[in-house]
Amino acid sequence: MGFGVAAASAAILGHLxxxxxxxxxxxxxxxxxxxxGYKLARRVFTVxxxxxxxxxxxxxxxxxxxxxxxYILYAIAELSEAYVERLARRRISMLEKLLxxxxxxxxxxxxxxxxxxxxxxxDVVVVRPGEVVPxxxxxxxxxxxxxxxxxxxxxxxxVEPGDSVESGYINAGSSPLRVxxxxxxxxxxxxxxxxxAEEVLERKTRVQRLLERIAPHYTAVVLAxxxxxxxxxxxxxxxxxxxxxxxxxxxxxxxxxxxxxxxRLAGRSILVKGGPVLEALSRCRVVVLDKTGTLTLGExxxxxxxxxxxxxxxLLALACTAAxxxxxxxxxxxxxxxxSAPQQAREVPGRGVVARxxxxxxxxxxxxxxxxxxxxxxxxxxxxxxxxxxxxxxxxAGAICMEEVMVEGVRAVVDELRRMxxxxxxxxxxxRDAVSSVAAKLGVSEYYYEMKPHEKLELVRRLRxxxxxxxxxxxxxxxDVEALAEADVGIAVGSIDVVAEVADAVLTNGVQxxxxxxxxSRRFASALVASFAVAAAVKVxxxxxxxxxxxxxxxxxxxxxDGSTMLGVLASAATLAAPYYRVR
Numbered sequence: 108m109g110f111g112v113a114a115a116s117a118a119i120l121g122h123l124x125x126x127x128x129x130x131x132x133x134x135x136x137x138x139x140x141x142x143x144g145y146k147l148a149r150r151v152f153t154v155x156x157x158x159x160x161x162x163x164x165x166x167x168x169x170x171x172x173x174x175x176x177x178y179i180l181y182a183i184a185e186l187s188e189a190y191v192e193r194l195a196r197r198r199i200s201m202l203e204k205l206l207x208x209x210x211x212x213x214x215x216x217x218x219x220x221x222x223x224x225x226x227x228x229x230d231v232v233v234v235r236p237g238e239v240v241p242x243x244x245x246x247x248x249x250x251x252x253x254x255x256x257x258x259x260x261x262x263x264x265x266v267e268p269g270d271s272v273e274s275g276y277i278n279a280g281s282s283p284l285r286v287x288x289x290x291x292x293x294x295x296x297x298x299x300x301x302x303x304a305e306e307v308l309e310r311k312t313r314v315q316r317l318l319e320r321i322a323p324h325y326t327a328v329v330l331a332x333x334x335x336x337x338x339x340x341x342x343x344x345x346x347x348x349x350x351x352x353x354x355x356x357x358x359x360x361x362x363x364x365x366x367x368x369x370x371r372l373a374g375r376s377i378l379v380k381g382g383p384v385l386e387a388l389s390r391c392r393v394v395v396l397d398k399t400g401t402l403t404l405g406e407x408x409x410x411x412x413x414x415x416x417x418x419x420x421x422l423l424a425l426a427c428t429a430a431x432x433x434x435x436x437x438x439x440x441x442x443x444x445x446x447s448a449p450q451q452a453r454e455v456p457g458r459g460v461v462a463r464x465x466x467x468x469x470x471x472x473x474x475x476x477x478x479x480x481x482x483x484x485x486x487x488x489x490x491x492x493x494x495x496x497x498x499x500x501x502x503x504a505g506a507i508c509m510e511e512v513m514v515e516g517v518r519a520v521v522d523e524l525r526r527m528x529x530x531x532x533x534x535x536x537x538x539r540d541a542v543s544s545v546a547a548k549l550g551v552s553e554y555y556y557e558m559k560p561h562e563k564l565e566l567v568r569r570l571r572x573x574x575x576x577x578x579x580x581x582x583x584x585x586x587d588v589e590a591l592a593e594a595d596v597g598i599a600v601g602s603i604d605v606v607a608e609v610a611d612a613v614l615t616n617g618v619q620x621x622x623x624x625x626x627x628s629r630r631f632a633s634a635l636v637a638s639f640a641v642a643a644a645v646k647v648x649x650x651x652x653x654x655x656x657x658x659x660x661x662x663x664x665x666x667x668x669d670g671s672t673m674l675g676v677l678a679s680a681a682t683l684a685a686p687y688y689r690v691r
Contacts, residue, residue: 206297210241213285226292234284240276243295245269247285251456253277254536256297256585263435265457274298275585280456299561325354340654347653351646351667360638360675367683368631376615377624384611388596388625389632392576394524395567395590398535398545400583401600401618403511407440413488415505422505426497429462429469437495438471440509470498477503492544511545516619521549523622530574534563536586563590571595581618598624634682642675 365382432452459472489508580594591597599610649667
């Protein structure tokens with residue numbers, strides 16, 4: 108932004124009466140005209156061109172200081188835009204952290220470390236406990252994987268030799284897991300997720316202010332009017348059009364509205380990456396909500412006990428003691444109901460537990476797991492909720508029903524969004540029963556389940572086309588990254604680094620603040636319209652006064668530029684002054 112430094116120097120020197128400042132500004136204006144001259148050949152008018160003409164004509168008529176101030180304000184706006192663009196580029200680089208740079212490969216009986224890009228179909232990749240599976244393939248060992256990066260759900264899954272394993276799964280077992288690669292690393296799920304998100308973000312990276320969209324038309328009108336009046340009334344009076352028509356007022360009030368709105372939201376721990384995000388969000392009429400981690404806490408609680416030939420208290424006491432041997436989310440929720448531990452226990456990861464409790468054999472787990480212990484299929488007892496079946500001493504003893512713990516106040520949040528005229532859609536990688544149960548409690552009629560990351564991305568595109576509206580996506584996990592990037596506005600819940608970087612806005616305190624963000628975006632759009640309208644009206648008055656000879660040029664410049672700026676800022680502040688609140 109060298110022209111901004113030059114303009115600041117010219118303003119200071121001009122104010123001090125140093126003649127060299129005028130020549131500096133003239134040289135700057137001439138360079139700007141030469142730089143953007145090629146756009147004139149393509150009949151593209153830019154704000155930069157208008158600013159250059161203002162500087163040149165301002166110097167020619169001795170209004171060096173005012174023209175320099177106009178340049179300084181414009182340079183500040185350009186620097187702000189460049190900063191936001193750098194943030195967007197950083198969002199793209201953060202995605203690369205999802206993929207390991209080097210992996211362990213077993214070849215010829217030896218394990219060696221190689222570049223991920225060197226892995227080929229048929230190679231055996233060794234994934235240590237806690238590491239991410241880097242390629243799509245088939246498991247060669249028994250193990251346990253955590254699929255939350257892919258599905259968004261925290262349930263672990265047992266894998267047997269030959270089972271399909273996707274990149275993005277995490278080895279949740281206590282020993283290394285060998286995976287035979289079936290695809291090159293570049294074609295595996297996690298790589299495709301990262302690459303797709305990067306491509307989408309590239310399309311969104313270029314920040315486009317509202318002023319930029321109207322600039323070619325605005326500039327063309329101002330220049331045409333100046334040219335016509337130059338012939339009709341002469342150079343002195345016609346200069347009023349350029350001085351008052353300079354768009355710096357719109358730039359400043361736009362920047363003020365953005366800074367005010369973003370800073371107020373930041374004070375509530377709502378982080379927004381620039382004014383264009385608020386502008387886009389104000390036009391969204393569809394909001395897609397992830398389930399686990401956004402609407403629910405990813406935790407379970409017992410809702411009721413369904414005994415079969417045993418009393419409820421005994422069933423719950425034996426089951427919760429056996430559950431102490433497992434780290435499965437359902438087991439952890441169940442184990443909270445007692446303090447005792449089993450005498451001995453054996454867990455079958457992802458399926459259930461066989462334990463010895465007070466001399467009795469207790470089997471807890473999925474319906475199929477308990478069925479193998481009692482020789483028959485247990486009845487479905489919990490409707491759409493999650494259920495843990497129990498067998499005691501070889502006989503079926505009943506089921507314990509569970510449901511996900513909802514985020515506090517989430518029903519009020521959804522109701523408030525609905526009152527704002529927004530279409531609410533739930534998208535989740537969880538099973539149908541779990542998703543439909545949450546949707547029913549929130550009164551949401553449109554929901555999607557068992558969705559992979561790329562399916563969420565496609566959902567955003569379909570909803571945008573179906574409802575003919577920009578779409579906002581709200582999510583908390585890596586499995587939401589593609590959809591967050593594709594959405595017109597991606598909103599992250601929580602502070603997972605890569606998710607927060609990819610998103611356009613971050614709700615640090617949870618989805619409860621989503622209505623505040625939505626209302627602020629609409630207030631932001633209203634403030635822009637109000638401030639632009641006031642600034643434009645003042646400019647019209649200044650131009651009319653200059654053309655009529657009722658105002659000297661210095662007053663035209665002061666009222667049309669500084670005056671319109673101040674009144675525009677006041678209009679913006681008044682519009683933004685409505686109280687903020689949080690839905691409880």
